[in-house]
Amino acid sequence: MYRYDDIDQRLVDERVQQFRDQTRRFLAGQLSDEEFKSLRLRNGLYLQRHAPMLRIAIPYGLLSTAQLRKLAHLARTYDRGYGHFSTRQNLQLNWPKVEDVPDMLAELATVQMHAIQTSGNAVRNITTDHFAGVAADEIVDALVWCEIVRQWSTFNPEFSYLPRKFKIAINGAAADRAATWVHDIGLHAVRADGGPVEPGDPFPSPAVGFRVLVGGGLGRTPIIGHVIREFLPWRHLLTYLDAILRVYNRYGRRDNIHKARIKILVKERGPEAFDREVEEEWSHLRDGPATLVPEEIERVASRFTRPAYERLPAVDPGFERLRSSDKAFAAWVKRNVHPHKVPGYAAVTLSLKKTGVPPGDATADQMDAIADLADRYTFGELRVSHEQNLIFAEVAQRDLDRLWRELRPLGLATPNIGLITNIIACPGGDFCSLANARSIPVAEAIQRRFDDLDHVFDVGELDLNISGCMNACGHHHVGHIGILGVDKAGEEFYQIEIGGNQGETRPGAKAALGKVLGPSFSQGEVPDAIERLVRCYLGLRDSEEERFIDVVQRVGVEPFKAHLYAKADQESRAHSRQLAAA
Amino acid sequence: MPKLIRNRELTADSWLLLEGDPATAVPAGDVIVPLAVWLGQRAALAARDGRTGVCLAPHEDPAALAGDLDRLPLVAVSFPKFTDGRGFSTARLLRERYRFKGELRAVGDVLRDQLLFLARCGFDAFALRDDQDAEAALAAFADFTEAYQGGVDQPVPLFRRRLAAGSSR
Numbered sequence: 001m002y003r004y005d006d007i008d009q010r011l012v013d014e015r016v017q018q019f020r021d022q023t024r025r026f027l028a029g030q031l032s033d034e035e036f037k038s039l040r041l042r043n044g045l046y047l048q049r050h051a052p053m054l055r056i057a058i059p060y061g062l063l064s065t066a067q068l069r070k071l072a073h074l075a076r077t078y079d080r081g082y083g084h085f086s087t088r089q090n091l092q093l094n095w096p097k098v099e100d101v102p103d104m105l106a107e108l109a110t111v112q113m114h115a116i117q118t119s120g121n122a123v124r125n126i127t128t129d130h131f132a133g134v135a136a137d138e139i140v141d142a143l144v145w146c147e148i149v150r151q152w153s154t155f156n157p158e159f160s161y162l163p164r165k166f167k168i169a170i171n172g173a174a175a176d177r178a179a180t181w182v183h184d185i186g187l188h189a190v191r192a193d194g195g196p197v198e199p200g201d202p203f204p205s206p207a208v209g210f211r212v213l214v215g216g217g218l219g220r221t222p223i224i225g226h227v228i229r230e231f232l233p234w235r236h237l238l239t240y241l242d243a244i245l246r247v248y249n250r251y252g253r254r255d256n257i258h259k260a261r262i263k264i265l266v267k268e269r270g271p272e273a274f275d276r277e278v279e280e281e282w283s284h285l286r287d288g289p290a291t292l293v294p295e296e297i298e299r300v301a302s303r304f305t306r307p308a309y310e311r312l313p314a315v316d317p318g319f320e321r322l323r324s325s326d327k328a329f330a331a332w333v334k335r336n337v338h339p340h341k342v343p344g345y346a347a348v349t350l351s352l353k354k355t356g357v358p359p360g361d362a363t364a365d366q367m368d369a370i371a372d373l374a375d376r377y378t379f380g381e382l383r384v385s386h387e388q389n390l391i392f393a394e395v396a397q398r399d400l401d402r403l404w405r406e407l408r409p410l411g412l413a414t415p416n417i418g419l420i421t422n423i424i425a426c427p428g429g430d431f432c433s434l435a436n437a438r439s440i441p442v443a444e445a446i447q448r449r450f451d452d453l454d455h456v457f458d459v460g461e462l463d464l465n466i467s468g469c470m471n472a473c474g475h476h477h478v479g480h481i482g483i484l485g486v487d488k489a490g491e492e493f494y495q496i497e498i499g500g501n502q503g504e505t506r507p508g509a510k511a512a513l514g515k516v517l518g519p520s521f522s523q524g525e526v527p528d529a530i531e532r533l534v535r536c537y538l539g540l541r542d543s544e545e546e547r548f549i550d551v552v553q554r555v556g557v558e559p560f561k562a563h564l565y566a567k568a569d570q571e572s573r574a575h576s577r578q579l580a581a582a
Numbered sequence: 583m584p585k586l587i588r589n590r591e592l593t594a595d596s597w598l599l600l601e602g603d604p605a606t607a608v609p610a611g612d613v614i615v616p617l618a619v620w621l622g623q624r625a626a627l628a629a630r631d632g633r634t635g636v637c638l639a640p641h642e643d644p645a646a647l648a649g650d651l652d653r654l655p656l657v658a659v660s661f662p663k664f665t666d667g668r669g670f671s672t673a674r675l676l677r678e679r680y681r682f683k684g685e686l687r688a689v690g691d692v693l694r695d696q697l698l699f700l701a702r703c704g705f706d707a708f709a710l711r712d713d714q715d716a717e718a719a720l721a722a723f724a725d726f727t728e729a730y731q732g733g734v735d736q737p738v739p740l741f742r743r744r745l746a747a748g749s750s751r
Contacts, residue, residue: 007728007740018725022695030715038665039695121665151730151740157702158674158733161667238739249671284679289732289739296741299748 001064001305001381002147004112011154012109015116019043020102027099040098042122042160043105044090044115051095053431055118056108060128060146060170061089061384065371068382070111072367078104083367085352085360087424087475088167089127089384090118094431116154121162123153123245127169129177130385133304134393136341140189140208142172144301145237148292152238159245163252164260166245167217170210176503179386181225181511182478184262185244186213192231204297209233214244214274215266218472222513223263226271228278234297236282238290243282247274307379307394312344316397328415332404335415344397348378350390350407351414351422355447358440359425360388369410377403387424389417420462420534421447424475428468428485429492435468437485437492442466442526449527450534459534462548463502478502480549481533482514483526493520496529498560499552509549517561529564536563585716587697587708588685590723592716595709597635597656599689608634614658614689617642620650637689640668644675651682659705661690670703677704677734694719698726704734 004012019039026036040046044055056071063071071091075083078100079093086092096104108114117124126149129135132142149168153159159166169183180186188211201207209231216225232240248262251269266274323330338347350370352360362370370390374382377399378392385391390412395403407413416422423446426432428439443466450459465479476482478500486493500514521529537548540555552560586595597612604622608615614635620627627634635656636647647657657676659669669688676682687707688700694714701723710716732739 005744007744011726011728011730014726035664035693035695121667154730155699155726156731157699157729158670159667160699161665161670161696163667246671246674250668254666254668289737289742293742293745295745299741299745 001062001112002059002143002300003303003305005303009109009112012112012114012116015043015114015155016102016105016109019105023098023102038120038161040101041120042117043101044118045098045101046119047098052098052101054093054096054101054104054115055086056091056093056113056115057118057125058089058091058113058384059150060126060132060143061130061386062143063382063384064111065374065380065382067111067113068367068371068374070107070113072364072371074104074107075367076364081365082361082363084358084427085362085384085388085390087360087386087388087426087473088125089130089386090125091384092427094427119165121164121166122160123156123162123166123168126150126153127167127178127183127386129171129173129175130383130389130391131177131338131347131393132172134340134342134345134347135173135175135177136339137174138172138341139174139191140172140204141301142170142178142189143304144297145170145172145187145189145234147300147304148237148297149241152241152290156245158242159249162245162249163254164257164262166248166262168241175505175507176511177385177505179475179478179502179511180213180216181503182216182218182222182475183225184214184217185241186216186225187211187237188213190231192233203301204234204294206233210237212240212244214278215263215271216511217261217263218475218477219261220258220470220472221261221263221267222472222477223267224511224513225263226266228271228275235292236286237292239285239288240278240282242285242290243278246281247277251277305379305381309342309345309394310396312342312396312398314343316344319397319400322401329401329404332413332415333400335417335419336413337400340394342394346395346397346400348392348395348400348403349385349417350382350392350412351416352389352412353416353422353447354411354414355421355451356444357411358427358430359423359443362390366410366412370412373403373406387417387422389422418461418463420450420459420464420481420530423447423464423466424479425466426468426473428466428474432468432473434471435485436470436487437468437494438523439466439468439474439485442483442485442494442523445523445527446530449531458544459538460544460547462534463500464530465500475502476500477513478511479514480547480552481530486520488520492523494523494526495520496526496533496564498533499549499557501549501553509547509553512553515557517557518565532564533560536560585710585712585714587710587716587720589706590701590720592720599637599658599709614656614687617646621646624650635685635687638669638672640666640672642672644672644680647676648680651676651680651684654682654684656685656687656707657682658687658689658709661688661692661696664691664693664696670699673700673703673705674734678737694722697722702729702733702735 046053128142171178212229213225383391425439429435467474467476468485497514503511604618611632637658
């Protein structure tokens with residue numbers, strides 16, 4: 001965890017006071033709905049279909065057990081006993097009362113938490129790789145850079161009334177686990193010479209910088225980001241962000257909410273022209289007071305708690321024994337246990353994708369139980385992933401067996417990370433006033449269809465994402481299979497696309513947007529349609545190593561389209577014949 | 583009751599904010615004119631009895647005034663909607679790039695809850711929307727007592743001040 005100093009704490013406390021007064025003035029009729037809306041959104045408070053929703057920031061997904069217990073307490077005290085972990089590593093509570101929110105924020109501030117800029121037209125929570133700091137393929141510890149950018153973005157006076165929301169993701173590793181290509185700005189840590197950072201390198205290494213992507217995004221106009229700078233030395237990070245944001249703040253469209261994201265500005269001007277404008281702006285800001293210095297990187301890094309690792313053998317014999325003798329344990333290890341840069345340690349994903357539970361939901365009791373486990377097994381900290389799961393990033397290999405046995409009764413050991421049942425879904429029409437259709441029942445129906453674990457294992461890695469409307473909170477555009485809820489004359493239908501990819505989570509398929517296959521399906525037809533696509537894939541793949549997305553990128557969408565609709569046509573023709581014969 | 587805050591105090595206001603096309607007749611006295619009027623009538627405005635200020639709309643580039651800022655006592659930036667944040671960048675450019683030293687005034691949909699950030703971007707005068715409680719709004723400047731980023735009010739970002747404080751201890 002980054003531990004606040006006095007100033008960090010004071011700013012959060014002052015924010016609570018400010019919002020308490022704003023809420024008081026709103027309830028007293030001194031602020032209009034519209035004026036309060038702009039203020040409450042930047043404190044995470046939405047007015048939703050059934051009741052307000054409070055989105056609490058979990059900066060870059062990192063959470064201490066004290067914080068998780070506080071979230072459990074809030075869910076129990078002010079809500080209905082559960083919370084929803086979102087794709088931007090935040091936590092949403094769905095039934096708080098408006099007048100309670102200042103007290104909730106005050107409680108959060110006691111554990112160095114807040115809801116600052118989790119919504120509204122400002123820079124949102126900075127997101128990153130859920131394995132940042134422990135990944136074996138790491139170039140920098142992205143958490144440190146996320147905190148530096150968090151401070152730059154928090155209450156940034158110039159960039160608090162942007163044309164639209166603004167999302168930044170930072171990836172510090174070789175693999176991209178932060179979906180950086182579909183953010184307003186994506187940052188990739190890189191070394192000037194392309195090599196790895198050596199243990200003997202000075203910190204922060206002068207050879208390190210960032211590749212800067214801009215203008216990616218999902219929503220109604222999904223776009224893969226453009227590289228506007230291959231290498232930005234780290235000391236220039238904040239002045240360069242200032243330049244991009246200033247160009248966007250001044251020239252981004254404000255006449256149409258659907259064309260107001262930076263991706264539209266970049267698209268309309270062209271990436272090269274946009275790049276030139278940023279460079280021109282940056283020429284004035286470069287080397288200014290916001291230029292970072294090594295001492296600040298060291299200061300921020302030193303305020304993060306660091307685990308006291310034991311010296312452990314790289315392979316624990318007991319762990320290996322159980323893995324070879326217990327099929328269920330081996331399955332969990334294969335899917336939910338991940339490599340760690342320190343010998344003898346592993347990262348573990350707690351799946352929040354058990355069939356029948358809305359993806360990303362956790363009860364207050366689960367949160368308390370998870371906090372207890374994290375204290376015992378992983379140095380008292382955990383992460384939230386953008387795939388809406390929780391991560392214990394620092395578990396000793398020898399403890400994996402005991403942890404697994406404790407997670408199972410809690411319903412948190414579903415061995416499905418990377419598989420089709422690890423569905424990303426937005427809250428959908430059950431909760432959200434924007435949704436055209438429900439997401440959660442569709443996710444559940446698909447999970448039930450693919451619940452036979454052996455079957456799932458045969459299918460291999462497959463990202464399936466569901467959004468209840470074109471705002472794409474469920475990231476359907478970057479699912480290997482994406483499902484979008486649409487409204488057809490008042491009825492819920494679902495469009496299916498394939499070929500999307502969040503990025504190079506491993507070498508191979510690059511970030512890509514899915515292609516819609518054809519006419520949409522009713523809710524009841526969706527599981528069959530997905531099964532047809534999966535069966536088509538199983539027939540086309542070269543080997544079990546070739547993932548669904550690899551096959552789509554190799555053969556294109558046509559064979560899938562033909563398979564999906566040919567069968568449907570046959571069925572409907574057969575049905576017509578039956579009717580004709582009757 | 584005055585609705586103008588200048589240098590964090592309520593004050594009377596001598597300026598008239600003029601709207602209209604480039605050919606609009608400008609009366610005597612202290613008048614803030616639209617950029618187009620300024621560009622079209624510079625000589626006539628100077629010969630007039632009274633001071634002249636210029637108002638920039640959100641889309642207007644402060645570079646258009648770069649050569650005039652030395653002799654302008656006042657520049658206003660308009661906020662047709664408080665949610666339109668372009669004026670925040672306009673203000674920083676005027677202060678930091680073009681070194682404008684005169685009064686920088688926010689006009690239009692100017693509300694209590696935006697005052698502090700406007701001030702941080704370089705505004706020192708605020709013509710509040712009519713319905714605002716100007717006396718109560720003064721408290722908004724104290725909503726936060728510290729800031730991470732540099733601004734016109736405090737050009738040195740917090741991280742540099744933290745380091746300076748740390749090294750002097």
